[in-house]
Amino acid sequence: MTxxxxxxxxxxxxGTLAKLDLTDEQAAQLAGEFQDSMPVVDALLxxxxxxxxxxxxxxxxxxxxxxxxxxxxxxxxxxxxLANAPRQHDxxxxxxxxxxxxx
Amino acid sequence: xxxxxxxxTQALAGIKAQKFSAREVYDACVAAIxxxxxxxHAFLDHTDGSNYQxxxxxxxxxxxxxxxxxxxxxxxxxxxAVLDGFHAPYQATVVNKLAEAGFSFLGKTNMDAWAHGxxxxxxxxxxxxxxxxxxxxPGGSSGGSAAAVAADMCLAALGSETAGSVRQPAAWCGxxxxxxxxxxxxxxxxxxxxSSTDSPGFLAKTTADAALLTPLICGxxxxxxxxxxxxxxxxxxxxxxxxxxxxIGFLYLDxxxxxxxxxxxxxxxxxxxxxxxxxxxATARDPQEAIGVYTVVQRSEVASNLGRYDGLRYGHTRDHFxxxxxxxxxxxxxxxxxxxxxxxxxxxQKVRTLFMQDFARLFSEFDILVSPVSPSFAKTLGSSExxxxxxxxxxxxxxxxxxxxxxxxSVPCYHDPATNLYLGLNIMAPFHHETDVIEVMSAFETGTHxxxxxxxxx
Numbered sequence: 001m002t003x004x005x006x007x008x009x010x011x012x013x014x015g016t017l018a019k020l021d022l023t024d025e026q027a028a029q030l031a032g033e034f035q036d037s038m039p040v041v042d043a044l045l046x047x048x049x050x051x052x053x054x055x056x057x058x059x060x061x062x063x064x065x066x067x068x069x070x071x072x073x074x075x076x077x078x079x080x081x082l083a084n085a086p087r088q089h090d091x092x093x094x095x096x097x098x099x100x101x102x103x
Numbered sequence: 104x105x106x107x108x109x110x111x112t113q114a115l116a117g118i119k120a121q122k123f124s125a126r127e128v129y130d131a132c133v134a135a136i137x138x139x140x141x142x143x144h145a146f147l148d149h150t151d152g153s154n155y156q157x158x159x160x161x162x163x164x165x166x167x168x169x170x171x172x173x174x175x176x177x178x179x180x181x182x183x184a185v186l187d188g189f190h191a192p193y194q195a196t197v198v199n200k201l202a203e204a205g206f207s208f209l210g211k212t213n214m215d216a217w218a219h220g221x222x223x224x225x226x227x228x229x230x231x232x233x234x235x236x237x238x239x240x241p242g243g244s245s246g247g248s249a250a251a252v253a254a255d256m257c258l259a260a261l262g263s264e265t266a267g268s269v270r271q272p273a274a275w276c277g278x279x280x281x282x283x284x285x286x287x288x289x290x291x292x293x294x295x296x297x298s299s300t301d302s303p304g305f306l307a308k309t310t311a312d313a314a315l316l317t318p319l320i321c322g323x324x325x326x327x328x329x330x331x332x333x334x335x336x337x338x339x340x341x342x343x344x345x346x347x348x349x350x351i352g353f354l355y356l357d358x359x360x361x362x363x364x365x366x367x368x369x370x371x372x373x374x375x376x377x378x379x380x381x382x383x384x385a386t387a388r389d390p391q392e393a394i395g396v397y398t399v400v401q402r403s404e405v406a407s408n409l410g411r412y413d414g415l416r417y418g419h420t421r422d423h424f425x426x427x428x429x430x431x432x433x434x435x436x437x438x439x440x441x442x443x444x445x446x447x448x449x450x451x452q453k454v455r456t457l458f459m460q461d462f463a464r465l466f467s468e469f470d471i472l473v474s475p476v477s478p479s480f481a482k483t484l485g486s487s488e489x490x491x492x493x494x495x496x497x498x499x500x501x502x503x504x505x506x507x508x509x510x511x512x513s514v515p516c517y518h519d520p521a522t523n524l525y526l527g528l529n530i531m532a533p534f535h536h537e538t539d540v541i542e543v544m545s546a547f548e549t550g551t552h553x554x555x556x557x558x559x560x561x
Contacts, residue, residue, distance in 0.1 A: 011433070018406065018436040019413075020421055020429060033430050034437070037398065037492060041438070041447060044395040047454050054452030055459055057299045057329060058508035058534070059286040064328040074326075080192045084417030095415050 006034035106131035110556050111258045111312040114164055125162035128258070129155045129207055132165045135256045136209060143232045145241075145250035148177045149210030159205025167251045167260035170211040171218055172198050172303075173292040177208070181294040182226040183216040184423040185412050195292025196327065197261065197303050197320040204319045209257050212247030216425050217409065218263065218296045220244055221271055221494035222487040225427040230484055235277050235523045239481040242272035243494070248306045249276035259307040259316055265297045266397055266494065267476065267501030269304040270513035274476035274527025277515050279544070279554070280306055281313040283537050285508030286331040288317075289324035297404040298329075300397075300505055308556035310514060310544040314338035317537070333535070341538040342545040346378040349543070352385030352469035355500050360478045364526060367517035368475050371528050371547075374516075375473070378550045380543075385469060388461045392454060393503040398492070399438055399451035400506065406435025459507050466533045471543050474500045476513045476527035501529055510537040512544045515553035525553070 004010065008027045011034065015022045022030065078091055087094035106128045109117065114128050133152040140146050147170055154176060157163040168174060171181040173191035180186040198208075215225040223246025224230045231246045233239040234254035241250040245262030249272035252260050262269045264282040273280025282304030290301050303320055307313040321335035353372055356365060375382050409432055414420035424432065438447045465472055477497055487493040504511050513527035528547065532539035548557045 014433050014437045014440070017440060018432050019410075020424070020432065022429075026426075026429065029426075030430065030433055034434065037434055040391075040395050040398055040492060044392065044399065044450055044454055045446070047392065047450075047457070049450060049453035049457070052453045052456045054449050055455040056452055057285075058459070059284075059329060059331055061286075061329065061331075066325065066328075076192055081416075083192060084189055086414065086419075093415055 006031050006038065010034075104559070105255070107135045108255045109258070110308045110560060111164065111315060112309065113560060114258060118162055125157065125164050126155055129163060129165045132209055132257050135254070139234070139254050139256060142237070143234055143250055143254055144229060145212055145231050145247045145254065145256060146210040147180065147182065147213050147228055147247070150208070155207050159203060161205035163205060163207045165209045165257055166201060166206045167209050167212050167248060167257040168198060169245050169248050169260065169262050170214055171263060171294040171296075172261060173294070174198055174208065174211065177211045179211070179294070181217050182214045182228055183428065184227040184425065185418050185421070187419060189417055191292070193292060196289035196324045198292065200320050201261070212245070212251050212260055214247055215244035215427070217294065217405070217428050218244035218265060218268055219405070219427045219431055219494070220487060221267065221497040222482070223247060223272070224484065224487045225425060227425050232484065233276055233481050235525065236481070238483055239524060240275070240484050240486065242275035242477070242481060244268040245306060246272045249273055249278055249280070252276070252278045252306045252308060259305055259312055261303065262306045263293060263301060263303045264505065265300045265302070265401065266505045267498035269306065270476050270501050270511060270527065270529055271498055273306055273513040274525065275481035277518065277525030277555070278306055278308060279310055279313050279512065279514055280304065280527070281310070281317060281512040281540070281544070282510065283317055283321055283335070284331070284510045284535050286329050287321040287335055287537070289327040289330045291324055291326035295408040297401040298408065299400060299404060300508065302508070309554060309560065310512070310541060310548050311339070311342055313512065314342060314541050314545070336538055338538060338541045341541045343542040344546055344549045346375060346380035346543060346546045349380040349471060350469045351375055351380045351382045351543070352465055352472045353382055354385050354387050354472055354474040355390060356384065358390070358499070361475065364475065364479060367526055368528070371473075371516040374547065374551050378546050385465055385472060387465060387503065388458060390499045390503050393458060393506055394492070394496070394499060396451045396454045396458065396506050397502045399447050400455070402431050402435035403438050403448050404435070405431045406439060455506050458503055462504070462507055462509065462533070471539055472531045473543070474529045476501060476529040480519060480522065480524040480526060504531045507534070509534055510540050512540050514544045514547050516547070516551070518553055
């Protein structure tokens, strides 16, 4: 793995992954902030963790399942589900078109 | 004394003795909010005084709720412009439990947007002032909740902690903060920040109040798969006045940066000894490493959790994220991106294992660990600006226990007469040993004179 350069090109690439449209000013600022934050993160790489299992969560529970029953008291009506949607049509959420052209 | 200045314990006693009604306490809190909130900005939304309901064991006594808990009565924004105008179609489990116990809700308190920060200055709706000294920040992220308690605008306030977001604002505002172990209180209906460490808790006036409130919100919840199936203990029987026989380890006093406050924490050490505890210096893993773990875990989980905000089903579009949220989403997205997730995220979780082992070693020697909550008194408003790791550095002493999900609390351990600001003592116990934390918090409060409400109860 090559060393990463935290420049504005790098920031724009991450911005695409994070679905954030960044202005030039924001990209420049974020590049500086990456440079500030990464030494703290990179310091972790020097710690010897050979043979250790990762701790993803701390309460040692596993395979917690729900009883497979319908909980009607816990369902939204269509009206409730749509109540906060900024754009709706005939009882549906309106989403952005993701296919622009016919093949 | 005005009724809003009472502790919850005092209010319950007064109602029982028919000296006043819960409605009068509620009205006094609403009046205090109307008087003080325009200046302090502890509440983002609050009742006009018309939502009092006499229900259940607590008679409709008034509590405040941090803005990251979904509520029926108020909009829920987590102090972010992305959620401006959002009315949650369901209510958080812990809020339901408090309603069932019979509390009224005064409103939603300000916080760092999405709980990203330790100053409440990253709120998209403007900062909260510290009621103890309004030139200073209240800490965060539960800064509005701590300020509402410190200014007697409520009897107690629901908060949440991911690193130090209950303990640090409690310390900076001179009130009590308590968070049970991770998984004790349900996260269902809490706006997710870092799912592997988010823990609801309380900002309260005294340890007795925190002990009364915390069991009400704890216990298994079928809607949160990470909630602990074990029964949560009653805490009130563990209020103590002596620490005889307790072995306490004092952590982090040798860390650079404590020069201006170390003497006050050393006084707390002697106070613990006077209460009968056997106190010794304990050496833990370097907390700087916990900052690294927390930064990786929190940023990664934030990037994942905040991915859901697309402005289609609810909320506004992603360009409404503030600078701090953007910074954290970006770093987390990078840390989880292809080729880096193993290098950073998995390595951070392995270092978290080292911290778990370190606490297990420490708790084989000591019953309880204590440390400063914060290296400093409350910083002046504006201090967090332009510092990408402000919160991490402020929370250095509370992060190691937070990433391990340990139960912990903060009680006032010094008051500076010149600035009217406080320091807090961080008290930590092994996983699920909440009762031990309450024991030490309450004994410390009894043996010292730093808690103004505890003095008033004497």
